Amino acid sequence: MAWLVLFFLLPLLFVGIASFMTRGAGGQPIQPWTLEHYQRTFDVFGPVIWRTLGFAALTTALCLLVGYPTAMYIASRQRPAVRLVLLFLVLLPFWTNFLVRTYALITIVQREGLLNEWLVRLGIVQDPVQMLFTPTAVILGLVYGYLPFMVLPIYAAVERLDRRYVEAAYDLGANDWRAFWQVIWPLTLPGVVAGSMLVFIPAIGAFVTPDLMGGTGGLMIGNLVQSQFRGRGNVPLGSAISMVLLVIVFVGVLVYARWGERSDP
Amino acid sequence: MTRAALGHEPAREGVPEDRRAALRRDLAGRRLGRVLGWAVPLVALAFLWLPIAVLVGFSFNDAASVSTWRGFSLRWYENVFSSLAGDGSRFQTDLLLRSVVNSLWVAGVSTVVATTLGTMFALAVTRGRFPGRRLFDALFYLPVVIPDITMGVSLAVFFRIVFEAWQQWTGVRLVSGFGTIIIAHVAFNVAYVAIVVRARLATMDPSLEEAARDLGANDWQAFWRITFPILFPGVLAGALLAFTLSLDDFVITFFTSGVGTTTLPLFVYGLLKQRVPPEINAVSTLMILASIVLVGLSLVLQRRGARRDEA
Numbered sequence: 001m002a003w004l005v006l007f008f009l010l011p012l013l014f015v016g017i018a019s020f021m022t023r024g025a026g027g028q029p030i031q032p033w034t035l036e037h038y039q040r041t042f043d044v045f046g047p048v049i050w051r052t053l054g055f056a057a058l059t060t061a062l063c064l065l066v067g068y069p070t071a072m073y074i075a076s077r078q079r080p081a082v083r084l085v086l087l088f089l090v091l092l093p094f095w096t097n098f099l100v101r102t103y104a105l106i107t108i109v110q111r112e113g114l115l116n117e118w119l120v121r122l123g124i125v126q127d128p129v130q131m132l133f134t135p136t137a138v139i140l141g142l143v144y145g146y147l148p149f150m151v152l153p154i155y156a157a158v159e160r161l162d163r164r165y166v167e168a169a170y171d172l173g174a175n176d177w178r179a180f181w182q183v184i185w186p187l188t189l190p191g192v193v194a195g196s197m198l199v200f201i202p203a204i205g206a207f208v209t210p211d212l213m214g215g216t217g218g219l220m221i222g223n224l225v226q227s228q229f230r231g232r233g234n235v236p237l238g239s240a241i242s243m244v245l246l247v248i249v250f251v252g253v254l255v256y257a258r259w260g261e262r263s264d265p
Numbered sequence: 266m267t268r269a270a271l272g273h274e275p276a277r278e279g280v281p282e283d284r285r286a287a288l289r290r291d292l293a294g295r296r297l298g299r300v301l302g303w304a305v306p307l308v309a310l311a312f313l314w315l316p317i318a319v320l321v322g323f324s325f326n327d328a329a330s331v332s333t334w335r336g337f338s339l340r341w342y343e344n345v346f347s348s349l350a351g352d353g354s355r356f357q358t359d360l361l362l363r364s365v366v367n368s369l370w371v372a373g374v375s376t377v378v379a380t381t382l383g384t385m386f387a388l389a390v391t392r393g394r395f396p397g398r399r400l401f402d403a404l405f406y407l408p409v410v411i412p413d414i415t416m417g418v419s420l421a422v423f424f425r426i427v428f429e430a431w432q433q434w435t436g437v438r439l440v441s442g443f444g445t446i447i448i449a450h451v452a453f454n455v456a457y458v459a460i461v462v463r464a465r466l467a468t469m470d471p472s473l474e475e476a477a478r479d480l481g482a483n484d485w486q487a488f489w490r491i492t493f494p495i496l497f498p499g500v501l502a503g504a505l506l507a508f509t510l511s512l513d514d515f516v517i518t519f520f521t522s523g524v525g526t527t528t529l530p531l532f533v534y535g536l537l538k539q540r541v542p543p544e545i546n547a548v549s550t551l552m553i554l555a556s557i558v559l560v561g562l563s564l565v566l567q568r569r570g571a572r573r574d575e576a
Binding site: 011012014018097105107144204205207212245253 | 287298301302303305306308309310312313314315316317319320323330331332333382386404407408410411412413414415416418419420421422423425426448449451452455456509512513515516520529530533534537538541545546549552553556557559560
């Protein structure tokens, strides 16, 4: 317990304190107290914060759109062995180093990459399209990185689902549409909420993906924080930005805690 | 006005027109649903696997390209392994190997420490009766939800301040290195281990331990003979998770590392940030292979644990 207090809570407290201090000559925090870093965070970096929220929301939505049918498909296979293999196929990329996976995706979407090669060869575009270092690439990278986080909790929820409820809905005259929206969806909602949180939170704090795949238009909060710590940097400003990030994540967790409670049957 | 009423379509007996339209919609919807039902998962799996397949495939490409195939070759693997023998090829395998060794060191030490501490924490929180237990309970989940970058930055600031204070006090200058990386890894791994072990602890029947005590075992014996063997699969799962997270971590290590303590993810990041060497596909393929072996091994271990449970 002491370990967590010493090396987790105390460092957080230090960052909180540093965020209210003035930047010294070497980038270090010094007295007196000031609010200028928070002001600067919102004034100058406001657009980046909104962009980060947008990227994270879009990533979550895309993961849900792709992840839900995938989880549904896997969970509805009859043979347990097939389910296991499919689940393994979703999980294994997740066990591969994140940097390696990001690099793999870069090789596909880069200017000299396979995707452009085929787009040109099939005559869909005349010249290679710049896809890497755009916001699209960042979102693609985030979806690629976090999709398994969405599939797993939804799979667990579908697996737990009592099929008799669905059958009862059909017996009572519901069509596919109504059976899904009035029975299956509400019963799997806890999985959806959990998956969305598992995607949204790391996406908000993403650093590697925008760093390697985004250009200046794809910068996220994580990159801002990191750049304040490079070289001499500006520790108080970096601290203030990471405090803002922390607050956003906590708000997300609180919403989840409230919502998760309500959607639990 | 419906088409039947306009006389374009003869109204069939017994089934009202609006109902038939609904049925038609249903049928179309069902067909669409069925196609999407397998098409989307297929696209998802292709999306997850295609980049990896391309990466592995082109690691055998004779050309240094990741889009044009120029014939099968093992030259990149040869480069990786031959500079191992010290023939001075461009690719710095010695650095790669050193980073692998560094990673294994960090992961090994931090796993042992985090598993020990995490198990103790789990036991204390579940069994102990002390004020503020619920608060400590919440403390477990914090490192899990907090963004990596916030944790990395906070540790960087923390070590900076502590080191400065230490220098003023004792005159000895400390620097970031293995010590700081391991402390950081333990800090996030402790929480994961504690959560996994607690889940196991929750399913344990407390009467088993009571029975041991009734039969004359002291606390020490009851723990090592009864509680620990039952807890062991959870402890093992926690340790495996800690080891994997530690091996994979980039962001937190990035902020707490020093000179000469490059771990494997840091090394790969360095390669990607500079001019990407063509050997990187071969290196990545080897890393993917290693992680498949690791996952397989952990599955086998877990199977064994499960089988012992049933016995």
